[in-house]
Amino acid sequence: MVSKKKKKYSSGEGAQFMTRKAALKKLQLSLKDFRRICILKGIYPREPRNRKRAQQGAGGIKTLYHTKDIKFLLHEPIIWKLRDLKVYQQKIRKARAMRQYGQMRKFLRDYPEINIDHIVKERYPTFVDALRDLDDCLTLCFLFSTFPSLKRVPRDQSMLCRRLTVEFMHAVIAAKALRKVFVSVKGYYYQAEIEGQTITWIVPHHFSFQPQNKDEVDFKIMSTFVEFYTMMLGFVNFKLYHSLNLVYPPKLTAAFSSSSEKDLIDERAYVAERIAAMNMSLARVAGSNEAEELPEIDIFNTEDEDPQKLEDAKLEAEKVKKLKTMFKGLKFFINREVPREPLVFLIRCFGGEVSWDRNMFVGATFDETDESINYQIVDRPSMDKQFLSRYYVQPQWVFDSVNTRTLLPINKYLMGAVLPPHLSPFVDKTKDQVYIPPEQRALNDPEFKPQNDEASDEDIEEASDEDKEDIENNSDEEGAEEALTRQYQEEVAEESSSEEEVAGDEDMEKKKLAKEKKKAMAVTAGVTHKEHPYQKEIEDKQAFRLREKLVRKKHRNLYKSMKAGQEARKKEIWLLRKKRRLHDEKVKEDKKSEKRKQKIQALEAAMA
Structure with a gap:
């Protein structure tokens, strides 16, 4: 057949x-x-x-x-x-x-409405699954909460995003779940830990909305994502509030109701109402207490029996416990020139009380004349009227204190002081190839001196003019990237050529010694052998190349991609160090020129 x-x-x-x-x-x-x-x-x-x-x-x-x-x-x-x-x-x-x-x-x-409840339950069978996928959801909902009424975005969608995002921030405040914060050009990066899951999202800065062309941003596609994300965030908020014994939905200000029209027109009024809502305390379920604190970590023997891991986990738990009550019992007053929303959110997350000028914004709880205020956050060089019973600090003090998990000394953050660099806490400590700024290294190791890692004064003076032209005069990004790549390759080639020269010198020395041994066969006094300083490094590299040849054929492409990734990270670190070196050089030149000007002015004043 x-x-x-x-x-x-x-x-x-x-x-x-x-x-x-x-x-x-x-x-x-x-x-x-x-x-x-x-x-x-x-x-x-x-x-x-x-x-x-x-x-x-x-x-x-x-x-x-x-x-x-x-x-x-x-x-x-x-x-x-x-x-x-x-x-x-x-x-x-x-x-x-x-x-x-x-x-x-x-x-x-009678227009039919689409209900997507079953899709949320289908895609996220458990609450932990939804928390794992919450990063993009929060970032997009916070972005849409700043939008006015747009052509391709439903009018109620931005309103719903505003209400859900404020509800989520209230849940983070009640759970004291915030762990890290960073201020960047894109906005405010927040990281919270909820039920063992790490959630990171971005809240954009509040600027006036700039209309975009249709070709640049497809608002219809974004709106479809938001349609699903709002439903998902509603489920998450409901579960969070019930786990914290809070009443859901919470009673917020009138600006978050669909009947309100002024918030769709006046952006300033909306922001003020949003911040006022965050300064409120939520109603709890009748007969319930506050959420219980997590018990202390029990010490169990691990598989690898590494006591260092247990010590690190215990130390981390102690730091988190102190972080949750870092601002407890402290009162903060925010001046009107300071961005209030991130500061109110941070201070409330860690147990502090916060207020502002009631004549300018709604929701204030105490006045500036209150003698029990501990810190006043200002962003101006000086003030006419000051109280002796409080400290006047700049906003960065709050962000840096949260990231270091302790109240930092205020001498570097006083009113009018030049602030230290705002370092990012989002650093992956498991990676070995990571650029660490000198300020971060100084914090990690008190004995570290920044000039050891970066270029010294003599090295800065010997920096070639070509380096400066590659960074400063190349306005075109592609040209600058090519120039930096070429320069990086030249430096790598110089290093390899110097190694080859050292190896060649070593061979020449060996030949000379062999000739001398042939000439003088008589017994003579022995000479102490001096090891070459780079000999071991050269031998290690040769052995490493031999081991590379032993990689199996089926794993060769994987190995090549790993090496390419290492090379890319190495190049990125080199580029960041170069930019930092040139920045330090420019700062040094500015200081020299400033001192020169001061000397000239002093001489002119003396001559006059």
Whole structure:
């Protein structure tokens, strides 16, 4: 019996993937609806191993999806809702064209709504799964909470983002879950630890909204992501509030209700109401107490029996315990020139009380004349009226104190003082190739001297003019990058050539010694052998190259990619050190020129 010939691409990679055009045909959806359903369900294009087989012999580069993902979408009930929406849109367009406005209003009133509750529960079966995927959700919701009413963004969406983000910040305050904060050009980076999961998000600075062109930002796609994220964040907030014995939804100010119109027009009023809402204490469930503190860590024997890990974990737990009550019993007053929202959030997270000028903003709890105020946060060089019972510090003191987990000395942060660098706490200590600024090294090691790591004064003076031109005069980013790459390669080549010269010198010395031994065969007094300082390093490198040749063929590409990553990180560290060296050189030159000017002015004054 002759067996039936197997059809090409009926199995293997040809059957595992499906093009977007074929997916649209199978689901009977438009491209807009297909994008929406994929975003909501978390389905995204895949990259095959062999593109030609996956595309069934077709050329070019096409968008491919897993066939099983598209079949999974066939059973999604939202697809039927999307088809109902399409029917209602056609009815509304027809009624508008026929000028049947009563019928059109009826269709708009009965317009079907899509409920995506089941998708959230399907994608995140447990609460911990939702917390792991909360970073992008919070960043996008905080971004949309700053948007005004836009053409392609539903009006209620920004309002909902505002309410949900403030609710989440209240939950972080009540749980005392904040761990790190960093101020950058993009905004404020926050990191919290909730139920053992580390969550990092960005809150943008509050600037006036600049309209963007349609080609630059696709607000419709972003709005679809926000549609899912708001539902997800609502579930997370509900679970957080109930785990903290808080009433949900909390009673916030009137600006967060959908009936309020002024916040959609006046950005300043919205920000003031948002900060006032954060300074409120939330209502607790009747008959419940505050959330219990976590018990102390029990010491168990680990598999590798490393006592250092247990000590580190215990030390970290002690630091976190002190951090949660760092500002407890302290009162802060914020001047009107200081950005209030991040400071109110930080101070409230760690048990402090905070207020501001009640004549300028709503929500103040005590006045500036209160004698019990411990710290007043100012961002100006001087003040006419000062109280002796409090310290006047700059805002960076609060951020740096949180990152170091202790109240720092205020002498470097006093009013009008030149502030120390604001160092990022988001440093991965597990990586060996990381650039550490000299200020951070000085904090880690008190005996460290910055001039040992960076270039000394003599090295700075000997820096070539080509180095300066590569960094300063290259305004074009690509040209500057090429120049820096070329310079980096030259330095690496110089190092390798110097090693080869040392090896060549070593060979010459060996030949001379051999000739001398042949000439003088008589017994003579022995000479102490001096080891070359770079001999061991050269031998280690030669042995390392021999070990590299032993790497198996199937692991060779992986090894090459690892080496390429190490080289890229090495280049990045070299570039950062070079920029820092040139910056220090520029600061030094500015100081010299300033001293020169002062001397000239003093001489002119003496002569006059």
